[in-house]
Amino acid sequence: GENVEQHPSTLSVQEGDSAVIKCTYSDSASNYFPWYKQELGKGPQLIIDIRSNVGEKKDQRIAVTLNKTAKHFSLHITETQPEDSAVYFCAASPNQGGKLIFGQGTELSVKP
Amino acid sequence: DGGITQSPKYLFRKEGQNVTLSCEQNLNHDAMYWYRQDPGQGLRLIYYSQIVNDFQKGDIAEGYSVSREKKESFPLTVTSAQKNPTAFYLCASSLLGTAEAFFGQGTRLTVV
Numbered sequence: 148g149e150n151v152e153q154h155p156s157t158l159s160v161q162e163g164d165s166a167v168i169k170c171t172y173s174d175s176a177s178n179y180f181p182w183y184k185q186e187l188g189k190g191p192q193l194i195i196d197i198r199s200n201v202g203e204k205k206d207q208r209i210a211v212t213l214n215k216t217a218k219h220f221s222l223h224i225t226e227t228q229p230e231d232s233a234v235y236f237c238a239a240s241p242n243q244g245g246k247l248i249f250g251q252g253t254e255l256s257v258k259p
Numbered sequence: 260d261g262g263i264t265q266s267p268k269y270l271f272r273k274e275g276q277n278v279t280l281s282c283e284q285n286l287n288h289d290a291m292y293w294y295r296q297d298p299g300q301g302l303r304l305i306y307y308s309q310i311v312n313d314f315q316k317g318d319i320a321e322g323y324s325v326s327r328e329k330k331e332s333f334p335l336t337v338t339s340a341q342k343n344p345t346a347f348y349l350c351a352s353s354l355l356g357t358a359e360a361f362f363g364q365g366t367r368l369t370v371v
Contacts, residue, residue: 151301179358190265190349190362191302236301240358245290245309246317247358249301 149174149241153250161258166227168253170237171219179240180213180220181247184233191236195222227257262286265350265363272344272370280335280366282350289355291333295319296347296365305348308333309355337368344370 150173160166172180178199183191197204197211197220204211208227213220224231234254238247263284272278284291290309294302304317308327322341327333333352337344347367351360 153301156299181359183362188365188367190263190364193359193361196359245353245356245358245360246292246304246307247302247360249294249303251299251301 263363288352
């Protein structure tokens with residue numbers, strides 16, 4: 148079955164710097180790759196996603212890139228702000244009725 | 260407001276007791292999911308349902324049961340057979356055939 152690895156597990160950056168989180172997946176049939184932001188004690192919130200027919204997608208300060216050949220995808224946050232501090236999860240859908248396989252999460256801390 | 264509602268937010272139970280977690284959605288989504296989240300780990304799929312009166316086991320279904328009598332509702336019962344039930348439980352829903360999932364705010368279950 149699908150397996151998703153996410154790195155790093157923790158990431159600390161200064162406000163204004165960029166943050167990059169990377170994920171790899173194992174199932175070449177996966178075709179949907181969302182990123183979720185989870186604040187303490189809350190449910191995950193979808194922040195951006197990408198499908199396998201696209202290499203890059205951007206939404207204001209966040210962007211996601213996908214390399215299908217290497218089976219990895221990354222989240223890029225530019226001009227980080229303290230409110231970006233949260234746990235970020237990547238996921239992959241192996242096209243089995245909408246099930247998502249999640250990475251282990253990255254705890255991002257943005258220091259003012 | 261459309262969304263997914265999980266209740267209660269916090270739940271305490273004695274060891275050996277069954278407990279049922281509620282999940283209701285008014286997004287008119289066909290598919291619903293239950294995930295378990297433990298510290299330092301990603302979300303793991305317990306059960307999912309793509310249509311009323313039908314559901315499938317996820318990766319960690321042992322010790323759990325579900326029902327799907329209505330499209331809007333997908334309650335999860337944590338039985339006494341679950342060896343390590345203390346965790347944060349998340350319910351999600353999506354349109355049938357898509358993986359774009361929307362999550363509830365979670366229920367934190369503590370078994371003492």
